[in-house]
Amino acid sequence: MTLHVVVIGAGIVGAVSAVELTRDGHRVTILEPGPPGGEQAASYGNGTMLSPGSVVPMSLPGIWKKVPGYLADPLGPLTIRWSYLPKLAPWLLRFLRAGATKEKVRPTARALGQLLAGCPELHQELAEEAGVGHLIKRQGQLHVFPSRAHFEAEAFAWELRRENGVKWLELSAEELHQREPALDRRYTFGLMIEEGGQCLDPGAYVAALIAHAEAQGAKRVQAGAAGFRIEGGRLKAVRVQGRDEIPCDRAVISAGARSRELARAAGDRVSLETERGYHVSIENAGVEPRYPTMPSDGKMANVPTAAGLRIAGQVELAGLAAAPNWKRAEVLRDFALKTWPALPRDLPPERVKFWMGHRPSTPDGLPCIGPASATADVVHAYGHGHVGLAGGAMTGKLVADLIAGRRPRIDLAPFSPQRFG
Secondary structure, three states: OOOEEEEEOOOHHHHHHHHHHHHOOOEEEEEOOOOOOOOOOHHHHOOOEEOOOOOOOOOOOOHHHHHHHHHHOOOOOEEEOHHHHHHHHHHHHHHHHHOOOHHHHHHHHHHHHHHHOOHHHHHHHHHHHOOOHHHEEOOOEEEEEOOHHHHHOOHHHHHHHHHOOOOOEEEOHHHHHHHOOOOOOOOOEEEEEOOOEEEOOHHHHHHHHHHHHHHOOOEEEOOOEEEEEEEOOEEEEEEEOOOOOEEOOEEEEOOHHHOHHHHHHOOOOOOOEEEEEEEEEEOOOOOOOOOOEEEOOOOEEEEEEOOEEEEEEEEEEOOOOOOOOOHHHHHHHHHHHHHOOOOOOOOOHHHEEEEEEEEEEOOOOOOEEEEOOOOOOEEEEEOEHHHHHHHHHHHHHHHHHHHHOOOOOOOOHHHOHHHHO
């Protein structure tokens, strides 16, 4: 049956959903207030990695002990602004409970493992279909540590990866620097995850997917969604900001960190926050890593991109409205200077670009994927946190399964939008 589906949001999840829905023969309208692949989207500025090994949620046993430090250090890898704490408190309590024990964390890792399985291959197929196959590389990913002891200090995280089928090669100091000679010599132990991949330009990739969907018949409307008209348990239309509503049969909520109010309009109170992430991009850096690299002592992606060397990471819990704290981007830049000795110390300002975006994050680290409470005609697809790019390919396929009434290809119970009560 051909349906008219409105996809709300043109980030990576919305873009893949639109492609998969047009493939199924549906009439698709993409609703997005900004340009596809633009700087307003989390998909634009992420760490670029396509990693089946990203199964470890942020909340892990013992993290509650670190909360005072998150409040005290405004430039730490994870920080909470004091002014936002009262509003954040319900999400934060759920976050701490989600990682309270290993027994709670393991099912989360298993669910993420299903969502991320084969993600480099899935994105390679999509990119080639959209005519931008060169944007996906599958050269592996490097995790580096000052010592083996630093790796062993993260034993539970790597145990979770092993339990979910992730394999790696251990690299001695000599082997590590043979593979990545530009890396600072303070790193003496490494792991190579050979099945990992990377997107060299996420913004261009998302734009290409939207253009591909449009070439297959999708229509794009540059506006934001304001809610739904639901009558008798059936979706009649999507309400649009400043415009006439769009009559339709189905709708997909894939508006990232701005999905919470749309979810409420569809009958669900979801626990969704923005993790504000930063990146610094250095044009003509004079050094280009051979592999996407994750230093354990920085927890930030160091990746070559089409625009130059990108250092991406940090988590700031401060809401959607607060102004960026660009000192956090300076932390990323300064860490890059310590990680890549050949990087010039006197970088001209015009070659260094800072960016901040909003990761849509749930407290348990799992996205919301599934039908809405008010009507199954509305499908939730958001909340991927740090795995939006990697998980976007499978999520788009799951959205198409739900719209078509097919049995989803993975178990969606862990991702239920109703799990927050």
